[in-house]
Amino acid sequence: MKTQEQKKFGARQRLAKNLRALRARNGLSQEALADLVGLHRTYVGSVERSERNVSLDNIEKLAEALKIDISNLLAESSP
Amino acid sequence: MKTQEQKKFGARQRLAKNLRALRARNGLSQEALADLVGLHRTYVGSVERSERNVSLDNIEKLAEALKIDISNLLAESSP
Numbered sequence: 620m621k622t623q624e625q626k627k628f629g630a631r632q633r634l635a636k637n638l639r640a641l642r643a644r645n646g647l648s649q650e651a652l653a654d655l656v657g658l659h660r661t662y663v664g665s666v667e668r669s670e671r672n673v674s675l676d677n678i679e680k681l682a683e684a685l686k687i688d689i690s691n692l693l694a695e696s697s698p
Numbered sequence: 699m700k701t702q703e704q705k706k707f708g709a710r711q712r713l714a715k716n717l718r719a720l721r722a723r724n725g726l727s728q729e730a731l732a733d734l735v736g737l738h739r740t741y742v743g744s745v746e747r748s749e750r751n752v753s754l755d756n757i758e759k760l761a762e763a764l765k766i767d768i769s770n771l772l773a774e775s776s777p
Contacts (some may be wrong), residue, residue: 630758630768671752679709689709690772 627697630693631669633676639667641685655684705742709772710748713757716771720764734763 642652642663649667650660659679665671666681673681682689706719721731721742728746729739737756745760752760761768 630761633768634754636743672755674751674753675709675713675753675757678754682709688774689712690769690774693765693772694767695769 628682631672633695634673634692635669637694638681638685641687641692642667645685652681652684656680665670704776710751712772713752714746714748716773717742717760719762720766721746721769724764731763732758735759 624651640651645652647655649663653660653663656663656677657680662671666673678692682692685692721728724731726734728742732739733743735742735756736759741750745752757771758768761771764771
């Protein structure tokens, strides 16, 4: 489990971390963000737990909802 | 067609443009890049034509093969 998590450190973990930080900064619940993006609340939750291999189109929708450039949403340091 | 293309301008187009530029800079054919990443040549071609809703895991693999940070692979100006 730990090994798998460490192996996964990278894009999924970055997106999860940045998404959580930006959602909080925008004062949005998972449900509110999900509504903005047209996805289900459980989908947003699974992205924030690095469980999901999100598609580019959905990453773009999340970036738009959070008013951030998609490249910043995947940046190593929190945007 | 044009309207759809314009609507799609964004993440897919950026990835396509940057991928083409970086692949050329690394002197890699679509096939050679595909081999590095473990994907099919036609897959790489479809990404470069903005046809594919690429998953985060595959974007990460492409970035690794091109020795670039994933956020730069999605940057607006060519990395």
